[in-house]
Amino acid sequence: MAIAKAERLMNLALCLLGTRRPLSKRELRDSIEAYVEAFGPGNGTTGSDDSFNRMFERDKDDLRELGLVIETVESLEGEIGYLARRDSNRLPPITLDAEEAAALGLAAKVWQQARLAGAASGALQKLRAAGLPEDVDPYGSHGALEPRIPVHEAAFEPLMLACRDRRPVAFDYRKATAAHPEQRHVEPWALECWRGHWYLAGWDRDRGAERVFRLSRITGKVRSRGGRYTAEVPDVVTVRETVASWAGEVADRSARIRLRAGAGYPLRAKATSVRELGDGWDELEIPYGHGLDAWLVEFGPDVVVLEPAELRADVVDRLRAVAKG
Numbered sequence: 001m002a003i004a005k006a007e008r009l010m011n012l013a014l015c016l017l018g019t020r021r022p023l024s025k026r027e028l029r030d031s032i033e034a035y036v037e038a039f040g041p042g043n044g045t046t047g048s049d050d051s052f053n054r055m056f057e058r059d060k061d062d063l064r065e066l067g068l069v070i071e072t073v074e075s076l077e078g079e080i081g082y083l084a085r086r087d088s089n090r091l092p093p094i095t096l097d098a099e100e101a102a103a104l105g106l107a108a109k110v111w112q113q114a115r116l117a118g119a120a121s122g123a124l125q126k127l128r129a130a131g132l133p134e135d136v137d138p139y140g141s142h143g144a145l146e147p148r149i150p151v152h153e154a155a156f157e158p159l160m161l162a163c164r165d166r167r168p169v170a171f172d173y174r175k176a177t178a179a180h181p182e183q184r185h186v187e188p189w190a191l192e193c194w195r196g197h198w199y200l201a202g203w204d205r206d207r208g209a210e211r212v213f214r215l216s217r218i219t220g221k222v223r224s225r226g227g228r229y230t231a232e233v234p235d236v237v238t239v240r241e242t243v244a245s246w247a248g249e250v251a252d253r254s255a256r257i258r259l260r261a262g263a264g265y266p267l268r269a270k271a272t273s274v275r276e277l278g279d280g281w282d283e284l285e286i287p288y289g290h291g292l293d294a295w296l297v298e299f300g301p302d303v304v305v306l307e308p309a310e311l312r313a314d315v316v317d318r319l320r321a322v323a324k325g
Contacts, residue, residue, distance in 0.1 A: 022081025
């Protein structure tokens with residue numbers, strides 16, 4: 001039924017766009033096959049006329065909601081006709097300068113490793129056909145760096161679609177301190193890439209609170225769930241700020257650690273001081289905030305916490321929990 005309605009609306013739009021003079025309801029009824037099959041020719045019964053009039057008014061309203069400008073014109077004889085002038089329904093020409101075209105080219109390159117690559121390439125081809133300057137190459141090199149956002153996690157695409165469609169999901173998630181995954185029921189809000197990793201922000205139904213999940217820790221398939229969202233989606237979802245606080249980016253203290261030489265470059269980038277200890281080890285002073293213990297655990301035996309004592313104890317507890325699993 002949806003296909004039949006779409007075809008009927010398309011045929012009505014083509015008739016209104018293709019005519020040079022206003023067409024009456026009777027003429028449109030006789031010209032569109034779907035109307036003829038449903039109600040017969042324009043000289044049908046009163047009942048069929050009423051049914052056609054109701055359907056035609058609904059179709060006309062639907063086309064107007066889709067953006068088609070339909071004019072209503074009354075002839076000298078008092079007959080009402082309809083048409084959609086091409087100049088009233090033509091989009092303005094697309095004009096892009098070199099900087100705007102370069103931005104589109106970079107956006108396409110960013111997504112070349114994801115399923116969106118085909119859509120991005122197709123969009124640029126349509127823009128080229130619609131008037132993108134011929135002397136501008138949106139795929140050309142516009143700098144020494146070529147931006148890419150890696151999308152290797154299988155959970156990315158179903159979560160992206162769930163965020164778009166506002167659809168609850170369920171998946172198995174393994175925390176950094178756990179040996180086995182746990183099932184989570186989440187109302188997804190937004191996806192964001194931070195420091196080479198993708199994160200999902202959403203409402204955790206089991207815990208009744210906002211949570212951020214790292215996609216690389218999702219195991220198995222993402223499963224869709226029926227029903228509507230139970231929590232209000234915030235206007236601004238601060239994924240990066242949340243992850244940064246968990247990773248110790250928001251810190252008012254310092255910690256001293258030993259780091260194996262040639263390892264832990266993200267930690268070295270954060271360090272406020274670095275001192276060589278010899279024997280393949282360095283001593284670093286890094287900002288200390290909530291969640292730093294979980295981040296240090298990811299570096300395994302390459303990191304040894306010297307102080308403070310509570311951070312060292314937290315890291316040891318996490319490592320023991322993983323070893324027991």
